[in-house]
Amino acid sequence: MSTKIQFSKYQGAGNDFVLIDNRNGLFDRKNEELVKKLCDRRFGIGGDGLMLLQNTENFDFEMVYYNADGAEGTMCGNGGRCIVAFARDLNIISEKTDFLAVDGPHDAEISSDQVNLGMINVDKIARDGESFVMNTGSPHYILKVENLKDLDVFNEGSAIRNNETYGAKGINVNFIEEEEGGYFVRTFERGVEDETFACGTGATAAAIAMAIDKDLYGDISIPIRVLGGQLYISFTRQGNTFTNVYLKGPANFVFSGVIEID
Structure with a gap:
């Protein structure tokens, strides 16, 4: 039995991503083979990575990021900017947001196609x-x-x-x-x-x-x-x-x- 998946494609300075609204939780986040297939540029949609936008407490949304090889990845800055634009286009946010990613909370502000994304502090x-x-x-x-x-x-x-x-x-x-x-x-x-x-x-x-x-x-x-x-x-x-x-x-x-x- 086949499954239909709705997706959007975004790019940030040429770094391109498949984005899926997973607030209903229907996408299996453990299915690495599916993620890999969707990111494949010949047999899938094509992208440097894939992101799920999910519900989470105390934040506008959660960003779950996967590398193109299907494995759940660490933080992606260009991906973070793209999922902020995706959230705006889904009417989840307007100009400002606080969201959760694998490395913790992030804030961002969006104006037209420019996203200013807060990153983690660095001391090591x-x-x-x-x-x-x-x-x-x-x-x-x-x-x-x-x-x-x-x-x-x-x-x-x-x-x-x-x-x-x-x-x-x-x-x-x-x-x-x-x-x-x-x-x-x-x-x-x-x-x-x-x-x-x-x-x-x-x-x-x-x-x-x-x-x-x-x-x-x-x-x-x-x-x-x-x-x-x-x-x-x-x-x-x-x-x-x-x-x-x-x-x-x-x-x-x-x-x-x-x-x-x-």
């Missing part, structure tokens, strides 16, 4: 040689490079993600280069196991890394360009603690439909 930053390593909702490795536009991000990123240090749990690998007016970042994402057009938690980690690199303190705003568009990261730095962390960027509806699953 490690070094691995020249790179920075931190968790901004997901684990990230940030390395400064030159001539980033020509870098083989897939192979270079895959090698770091699968090395002896990070191979067991995986890590998202970000390469960053300074440019006029900000920085350019390209990311190899675990779970997708490929370069994506944008990574929100990665852009956030990259901005924090560059604040350390440039010895910046106080209230800081850093523009980050990604393959899929422009993101803006802001935060307050005191010592090596980063608070009031916000990720701002676009979240756009692409299409909606119904898919039939056997």
Whole structure:
């Protein structure tokens, strides 16, 4: 017996997601094979990930995020912005929201297609040689490079993600280069196991890394360009603690439909 699933597709700076309104609880959140199938770009809808919007107490909604490989994932910044737009389009929220994700509560404000999303505080930053390593909702490795536009991000990123240090749990690998007016970042994402057009938690980690690199303190705003568009990261730095962390960027509806699953 086949099942029909209603879905919407959104993208945030080219990071694309399948979104499902699961307030009725009918979608089986443990069905990793189904999630993987829906994210498949040839045999399904196609997406870097899938999100369920669910009811939860004391918040407007809960965000349940899956990587394209079907596994329930850690926080996704671009996904967070997209599910805020989805919630607005479902008339669950208007301009502001407080919602729950795997890494805790998030607040956000939406105006047109721009979503300013509150991220977790960051106070644990490690070094691995020249790179920075931190968790901004997901684990990230940030390395400064030159001539980033020509870098083989897939192979270079895959090698770091699968090395002896990070191979067991995986890590998202970000390469960053300074440019006029900000920085350019390209990311190899675990779970997708490929370069994506944008990574929100990665852009956030990259901005924090560059604040350390440039010895910046106080209230800081850093523009980050990604393959899929422009993101803006802001935060307050005191010592090596980063608070009031916000990720701002676009979240756009692409299409909606119904898919039939056997």
